Structures are given as C-alpha cells and as structure tokens.
Amino acid sequence: MAGRRICAGYYRRYDGKVVYVVSLATDADTGEETVIWTAYPFADVPRYCTSSKKSFCAVVEMGGERKAKYKRLTNMRVSEAAIERLEDEGFRGPVRKRQRRQLEEEYDSRKYQQSLSYLAYAKDLCEHYNFDRSKYRFCVKEKRFAAITKSDFAKLKEDLQFLDNALKTVLTAYQDYFRERFVEGLSIRRYAEAHQLNRGSVDYLQKKFFSALARLLKERDEAEGRCRLRKSAQN
Structure with a gap:
C-alpha cells in the first residue's frame, strides 16, 4: 500500500471523517514522503496536518473487516472557493482534467x-x-x-x-x-x-x-x- 499514488483531493477516513489532501512533501533528511492534509469542512482559520505516507496508506481492521485507512472520494468536486483559499495559503490547487465527469x-x-x-x-x-x-x-x-x-x-x-x-x-x-x-x-x-x-x-x-x-x-x-x-x- 505504501506504493499507492496519493493525489490532491478529498478522502474519507475509516471512521467517516472527511479530509482534503493538499499535497505531498519529502523529508529532506530521511527521504520519507509525507501527506499534507486539512479537515473538511474547512475551518475559518486553516489548520494543516501531516501524516507519513506509510500511515496514510495503511489498512485498518474494523469489526473483523479490513479496509483502507483513507479512501479517495473521486466524485467530490473541489470548489473554486476552496482552490482560491489554497492558493492564498501558498498551496497549488488541484490540476483539472479536461474531461466531463x-x-x-x-x-x-x-x-x-x-x-x-x-x-x-x-x-x-x-x-x-x-x-x-x-x-x-x-x-x-x-x-x-x-x-x-x-x-x-x-x-x-x-x-x-x-x-x-x-x-x-x-x-x-x-x-x-x-x-x-x-x-x-x-x-x-x-x-x-x-x-x-x-x-x-x-x-x-x-x-x-x-x-x-x-x-x-x-x-x-x-x-x-x-x-x-x-x-x-x-x-
């Protein structure tokens, strides 16, 4: 799972909480990839968190069932207001694919x-x-x-x-x-x-x-x- 590709966008955690993945960063000393994310709905004062990619891509067990710790919500659109906010905070917004959803x-x-x-x-x-x-x-x-x-x-x-x-x-x-x-x-x-x-x-x-x-x-x-x-x- 550590080799899984993580893209900017919304993800649902195993407990139902929705987060927005902003980007990935690399630790300059260890080379370990880190996921930068923030909770959704977005708070008035933004608070960004990090998780190691290994932890983010982990599999958890709930009620005897194994599931991904975070599952991407591919149908959840990133609003223009959210993109503008990310840009104001110094992050790049998601790259739009030119295809009809x-x-x-x-x-x-x-x-x-x-x-x-x-x-x-x-x-x-x-x-x-x-x-x-x-x-x-x-x-x-x-x-x-x-x-x-x-x-x-x-x-x-x-x-x-x-x-x-x-x-x-x-x-x-x-x-x-x-x-x-x-x-x-x-x-x-x-x-x-x-x-x-x-x-x-x-x-x-x-x-x-x-x-x-x-x-x-x-x-x-x-x-x-x-x-x-x-x-x-x-x-």
Missing part, C-alpha cells in the same frame, strides 16, 4: 443530510448545488437512480427544492449572489472584483447568507418535528 461511474460519495450543524448544512447545499442539480436532472432524464441510492435521491430532491424555493421567497435578496457564486462558480475574489467590492464585504455577505439559510433549515426541522442533521449532532 461521469455521473454514473460509481455511487456518489457525498453524504446527504449528515452535517453536524445547520450552518454546515447550509454551506454543503450551496457548495454542491451544481453537482447535485446535475445528478438530479440526470436521474430524472434516465428514469433511474444513477450512482445514487433511492433514499439519497429523495434527500437530494428535497434539499434542491427547499433551496430553490427559499431563494425565490425568503432569500430572494441573495438570489443574484447565489447564482454568481454557486451556479456560475465565481470565487469570492472574482465576485468582489466584478462588483467592485473588497473581499471583506463579500465574506460578510456570504456569512449573512449562510446564516439566513441555516435558520430556515432549522425552522423547517422544528416545524416538522424532525432533524436532518447527523444523529449525533446536538442543536
């Missing part, structure tokens, strides 16, 4: 309605909107559950409809911002330049939008008497 190559690695807080839930909906919408339309067009389970498709549809309805009603003031940032894919920096704003102003606008959406998500759950967060989350 196949939606039915394997089951979607995303976990629907499994965030730890309503704020994280709101961010998740926005950052994966384009991919989720493409997945939904593909399944509807093909009239089958392609690369997604029936239960996850129901959650996906519910989330898309809720977000679309919210942007047409309560959150209509953020409609143009959402379209430019999460549909057209403008980074915070490019959005600021397009509207002649400083990045601090755009960061503040984004925080207000995420907070407003998070409140709506929580109010919906309270009204329906259910919780769409990870069961271990306390809100």
Whole structure:
C-alpha cells in the first residue's frame, strides 16, 4: 500500500471523517514522503496536518473487516472557493482534467443530510448545488437512480427544492449572489472584483447568507418535528 499514488483531493477516513489532501512533501533528511492534509469542512482559520505516507496508506481492521485507512472520494468536486483559499495559503490547487465527469461511474460519495450543524448544512447545499442539480436532472432524464441510492435521491430532491424555493421567497435578496457564486462558480475574489467590492464585504455577505439559510433549515426541522442533521449532532 505504501506504493499507492496519493493525489490532491478529498478522502474519507475509516471512521467517516472527511479530509482534503493538499499535497505531498519529502523529508529532506530521511527521504520519507509525507501527506499534507486539512479537515473538511474547512475551518475559518486553516489548520494543516501531516501524516507519513506509510500511515496514510495503511489498512485498518474494523469489526473483523479490513479496509483502507483513507479512501479517495473521486466524485467530490473541489470548489473554486476552496482552490482560491489554497492558493492564498501558498498551496497549488488541484490540476483539472479536461474531461466531463461521469455521473454514473460509481455511487456518489457525498453524504446527504449528515452535517453536524445547520450552518454546515447550509454551506454543503450551496457548495454542491451544481453537482447535485446535475445528478438530479440526470436521474430524472434516465428514469433511474444513477450512482445514487433511492433514499439519497429523495434527500437530494428535497434539499434542491427547499433551496430553490427559499431563494425565490425568503432569500430572494441573495438570489443574484447565489447564482454568481454557486451556479456560475465565481470565487469570492472574482465576485468582489466584478462588483467592485473588497473581499471583506463579500465574506460578510456570504456569512449573512449562510446564516439566513441555516435558520430556515432549522425552522423547517422544528416545524416538522424532525432533524436532518447527523444523529449525533446536538442543536
């Protein structure tokens, strides 16, 4: 396993935690390769960790079953905002391959309605909107559950409809911002330049939008008497 190739991107640890691998580095004294990674969702203040490649590629045993310590999430897209953030921190963003991503190559690695807080839930909906919408339309067009389970498709549809309805009603003031940032894919920096704003102003606008959406998500759950967060989350 030590000879396994490690690429920049998202990986799921054996315990369910998702991390983002930034790059690999080589110890100048020992020649040992080290994996540089950070936890996902990204924290407001970035914190980078390292693991030896040998440890990262190890196999663990859980419940009598052997599995990779970290498994790459090939269907989880790296957002433009994440790439911009890495570049601001001095890291190179992932190299894009010029090919259309196949939606039915394997089951979607995303976990629907499994965030730890309503704020994280709101961010998740926005950052994966384009991919989720493409997945939904593909399944509807093909009239089958392609690369997604029936239960996850129901959650996906519910989330898309809720977000679309919210942007047409309560959150209509953020409609143009959402379209430019999460549909057209403008980074915070490019959005600021397009509207002649400083990045601090755009960061503040984004925080207000995420907070407003998070409140709506929580109010919906309270009204329906259910919780769409990870069961271990306390809100």
